[in-house]
Amino acid sequence: MDSQRLFSTLPPTIEWRDGDLLLLDQTRLPHEIVVENVADVQSVWRAIRELRVRGAPAIGVAAAYGLCIAMRDSTALPIAEFRAALERQAVWLESARPTAVNLSWGLRRMLDRARATDAHDAAMLYQALVEEARRIHEEDVALCExxxxxxxxxxxxxxxxxxxxxxxxxxxxxxxxxxxxxxxxxxxxxxxxxxxxxxxxxxxxxxxxxxxxxxxxxxxxxxxxxxxxxxxxxxxxxxxxxxxxxxxxxxxxxxxxxxxxxxxxxxxxxxxxxxxxxxxxxxxxxxxxxxxxxxxxxxxxxxxxxxxxxxxxxxxxxxxxxxxxxxxxxxxxxxxxxxxxxxxxxxxxxxxxxxxxxx
The missing domain is CATH 3.40.50.10470 (Translation initiation factor eif-2b; domain 2)
Structure with missing residues (x-):
């Protein structure tokens, strides 16, 4: 059973919808239910740092999707430049919170997938990143069960x-x-x-x-x-x-x-x-x-x-x-x-x- 079936009145904590990252702002609860469409990697970093998304497992999932957001508009880059930028963005995202190990774990999973992917271009590599982030998300649900x-x-x-x-x-x-x-x-x-x-x-x-x-x-x-x-x-x-x-x-x-x-x-x-x-x-x-x-x-x-x-x-x-x-x-x-x-x-x-x- 996932969290959506537990609560008829609450949206998902994290949702990836057609290339957009949606986060339930937990700083507003319980009085307001606000879902934020996180537009850029800086906003993902702030959402993690400011506890709008929080809890070690959720941070790991958010960081994985956050790396996708960071690279979403870079698929026209030469693949070597895309890979270098990906590494830099992961290092920066990891600085949001130091104690929760899921943050570094999720980012490392994403980088490992990128390094193991024999992609011909940046667009193909980006799709592999999205697939890995979704896999991390699905695994989190299964771990809870x-x-x-x-x-x-x-x-x-x-x-x-x-x-x-x-x-x-x-x-x-x-x-x-x-x-x-x-x-x-x-x-x-x-x-x-x-x-x-x-x-x-x-x-x-x-x-x-x-x-x-x-x-x-x-x-x-x-x-x-x-x-x-x-x-x-x-x-x-x-x-x-x-x-x-x-x-x-x-x-x-x-x-x-x-x-x-x-x-x-x-x-x-x-x-x-x-x-x-x-x-x-x-x-x-x-x-x-x-x-x-x-x-x-x-x-x-x-x-x-x-x-x-x-x-x-x-x-x-x-x-x-x-x-x-x-x-x-x-x-x-x-x-x-x-x-x-x-x-x-x-x-x-x-x-x-x-x-x-x-x-």
Whole structure:
């Protein structure tokens, strides 16, 4: 089941239509539903950087199509010039956000396809790029379905499930990563409750996760980030499922800021803590979490709320977009090929050694 069938009121997160790239502007949700026709590669870069398209899998798909947009008007170039320009545009697009590995993964897939294509002219090479971007898009939908199929058994009748940020359908082009087991269990008719952290400072849990789960008819309750441990202490949470933007070879992973605190609380209360991880988000080139680059965003996202200043003038602020959770706090990774249990370094490498992000 793809995300379009989940939500009758929402357009697709990403759509490629007759050579145009259409993106659902997630900064406007839940109050406005706005689809942007992204006209040039600069607009694709800004859409990724400004979180109008966000979530590691969706970023990978958007970047692949973005490279097509970058080269769309260059098909009359000599093929050597087209290839050189393609490489430059990929390097520039990759600079939009450093932490989500799907961005570099998607662009590398596109470049690998271009290098392997024995095209006679730039127009033929451009068509090969479009085909590869569509393939990446289709694979993302399938990855979500696989995660949902393998993870739904973790959600039992009457369970309480907590999630952080948005690793949902809006973060992918399918049914999400962390939400895929939720949607699968919901479709199976199980009664359970989801607790969605608000996820400061940009409230992706409140604006996006709570919104999309509510739209799909899932029993969801929005809570403050600071209430997660308290909710756990009351015995209301049986399972935590979060997404990830990058998983290192040893199982350390980066996810939206605040995930580390959720993992520590879950460990304290003996609650299983799972990470929904498509193979496209694995980075087996990076040994551990200490080597993951963490994106630092503008201080205004912390000092302001809905455009209004909520902090003192001239106050110093830190705004890391992600934190790294050590693998010792992870019960397992829910992947499209099954649930991976410790020791993670051996298990992840043996299961996914042939994937594009493997060392």
């Amino acid at each position: 696989g995660i949902g199929m393998h993870g739904m058994a973790l959600i039992r009748e009457g369970s309480g499930v907590l999630t952080h940020c948005n690793a949902g359908a809006l973060a992918t082009t399918g049914t999400g990563t962390a939400t895929a087991p939720i949607y699968a269990a919901h479709r199976a008719g199980r009664a359970f409750k989801v607790y969605a952290d608000e996820t400061r400072p940009l409230l992706q849990g409140a604006r996006l996760t709570a919104f999309e789960l509510q739209q799909a008819g899932v029993d969801v309750t929005l809570i403050m980030d600071s209430a997660a441990a308290s909710i756990m202490s009351q015995g209301l949470v049986d399972l935590v499922i979060v997404g990830t933007d990058r998983v290192a070879a040893n199982g350390d992973f980066a996810n939206k800021i605040g995930t580390l605190g959720v993992a520590i609380a879950a460990h304290h209360y003996g609650i299983p803590f799972y990470v929904a991880c498509p193979s496209s988000t694995l980075d087996l080139h990076t040994a551990g979490g200490a080597r993951i680059e963490i994106e630092e965003r503008a201080a205004e996202e912390v000092t302001h709320l809905a455009g209004r200043r909520v902090a003192p003038d001239a106050i110093q602020a830190r705004n890391p977009a992600f934190d790294v959770t050590p693998h010792a706090l992870v019960t397992g990774f829910i992947t499209e090929r099954g649930i991976v249990k410790p020791p993670f370094e051996h298990a992840l490498r043996s299961l996914f050694a042939a994937e594009g992000n493997a060392a």
